[in-house]
Amino acid sequence: MAKLICGINEISNDMFNGKTIEDVIASTGQLLNLPDRSNLVILVNDEESDAGHVIAADDEVEFVKAAGEKG
Amino acid sequence: MDALVIIGLGGIGGAIAEPLCRYLDHTAYIKQVKLIDGDRYEARNSERQQAATGQNKAEAWAKRLSGSFRSLTVSTVASFITPDNIRLYLPDNSIVMLGVDNHATRKLVQEHCSRLRNVVLISGGNDYYDGNVQVFAKKNGRVLLQPITCFHPEIESPSDRRPDELGCDEELPSSPQLLFTNFMAASLMLNELYLVLQDQFQHSEVYFDIRANAARSLTRTNKLTLSTKEAQRLKQRSSSIRVDE
Numbered sequence: 001m002a003k004l005i006c007g008i009n010e011i012s013n014d015m016f017n018g019k020t021i022e023d024v025i026a027s028t029g030q031l032l033n034l035p036d037r038s039n040l041v042i043l044v045n046d047e048e049s050d051a052g053h054v055i056a057a058d059d060e061v062e063f064v065k066a067a068g069e070k071g
Numbered sequence: 072m073d074a075l076v077i078i079g080l081g082g083i084g085g086a087i088a089e090p091l092c093r094y095l096d097h098t099a100y101i102k103q104v105k106l107i108d109g110d111r112y113e114a115r116n117s118e119r120q121q122a123a124t125g126q127n128k129a130e131a132w133a134k135r136l137s138g139s140f141r142s143l144t145v146s147t148v149a150s151f152i153t154p155d156n157i158r159l160y161l162p163d164n165s166i167v168m169l170g171v172d173n174h175a176t177r178k179l180v181q182e183h184c185s186r187l188r189n190v191v192l193i194s195g196g197n198d199y200y201d202g203n204v205q206v207f208a209k210k211n212g213r214v215l216l217q218p219i220t221c222f223h224p225e226i227e228s229p230s231d232r233r234p235d236e237l238g239c240d241e242e243l244p245s246s247p248q249l250l251f252t253n254f255m256a257a258s259l260m261l262n263e264l265y266l267v268l269q270d271q272f273q274h275s276e277v278y279f280d281i282r283a284n285a286a287r288s289l290t291r292t293n294k295l296t297l298s299t300k301e302a303q304r305l306k307q308r309s310s311s312i313r314v315d316e
Binding site: 005007008010039041043048064066070071 | 079081082083084170171172173174177194195196197198201202203205219222223224225226231246248253256278279280283285286287289291292
C-alpha cells in the first residue's frame, strides 16, 4: 500500500497506486498540510523525485516539510 | 567527543542548557560545555525566557550553570558565530546543539561541520506550533547522517541573514513563538543527543506538532549516496576555502 508523508502526517491507501504524485496532491494536499508548491521537495523511497512520478503499490512518498526557522 | 557546544541560548537553547548539564554532570561522556550567543535579553523575551534585560544570553546561562554542576567546565562566547570565528569555537570532536533563529547560521554551521572528521550536529527550529530537529553525524571522516541542508532548500539557500550580517539599526524579523513549542524542540533534541551518546545514529530528522501532540522521526536510507554528492560539492567549494583537517 502506497504511503504519503508530510511532517507528522501520513496517509496510506491503495487508491494512490497508478496515479501521479500531481494527481494525489490535489486530493490529499489539505489532509497532509502540504507546504507551498513552489518550493516543494518530493522524495520517493528516499530518492528525490517530481510530481510526474507514477506511484507504485509499495512507494513511500515524502513531501519534505520546511525546517522550523525560529528558536 | 571532547566538548559539547550550544549555539543559541534563546527559547530552545535555554531549555536545553540546564537538563543537558545535569545529565552530563552525572555521566562520564563530556565535561566541557561551551555556550555561544551574541544576543542580549530584551523585555519581549520575558514570556519565554528568564533573565535580566540587557544581559548577554550565553553569559547569563553560564553563571547559572557553573555554580550548579561542579564536574563541568562551562565556558562562554558572548558573540555570534561567524565565518571568521567558527573554526576557533567549533573544533573537531564536538557535539553541537544548534538552537538559532535563522537558516543562514544553520547553513554556516553545517558547512563547517562537514569539513570536520568527528562531529555531531543536532539542529532544532520551530514555527508557532510545529517544527523539526535534524541530525548530521560524521565519525572518522565517514558521514553517518546526511547534512541538514539536504532536501531543505530553505537552509541550503537561505533567504534570511546571520545576525552578524545585519547593520547596527537592523534586527532579524521577529515573530511570536510559543514557549511549549520551544520545549518540545528542546526535548526532541535532547532525545537525539541521548541516542548519539549511546552510539545510535538513527534519525535524520524528527518533525513535531504540539497541536497533535505528536512527533515523527525519519531515517532517510539513501544517506551514503547523498554523502558522496555532498562530499563532491564540498570538495569543489573547498578549492577556495582553507580546510582544517
